[in-house]
């Protein structure tokens with residue numbers, strides 16, 4: 243009985259955290275600077291310390307200088323002393339991290355962590371769709387610094 247109660251407690255905490263990350267990623271999406279693509283993206287990630295960091299995409303007229311929401315959030319977290327990501331959420335129309343973000347996420351995320359991808363656009367009246375990808379499944383044979391002797 244006690245074990246069952248503990249599992250239920252943990253499950254409800256996980257559900258609450260997932261909902262909180264989605265809510266914060268949606269808030270961050272509102273700050274996206276995307277005058278060129280008009281494709282706003284928001285991200286939120288839970289780190290080992292329990293702190294949550296958010297990010298949005300920030301574009302530039304020199305397109306190559308633009309930055310994705312996920313990497314913005316990762317760099318904010320790392321520059322605040324975080325080294326381990328526990329859960330990540332990305333919100334956009336057909337949201338899913340790009341290849342560059344996947345490699346950066348792999349560098350800092352727990353392999354068992356989930357990337358919560360929320361297909362959602364604030365201006366569309368469609369219901370959001372959520373899929374979860376395990377971090378260990380983000381890339382096929384990713385660049386592994388330990389195998390490269392780094």
Ligand SMILES: [Zn+2]
Pocket residue numbers: 310311312313339340341342343344
């Ligand atoms: Zn990206």
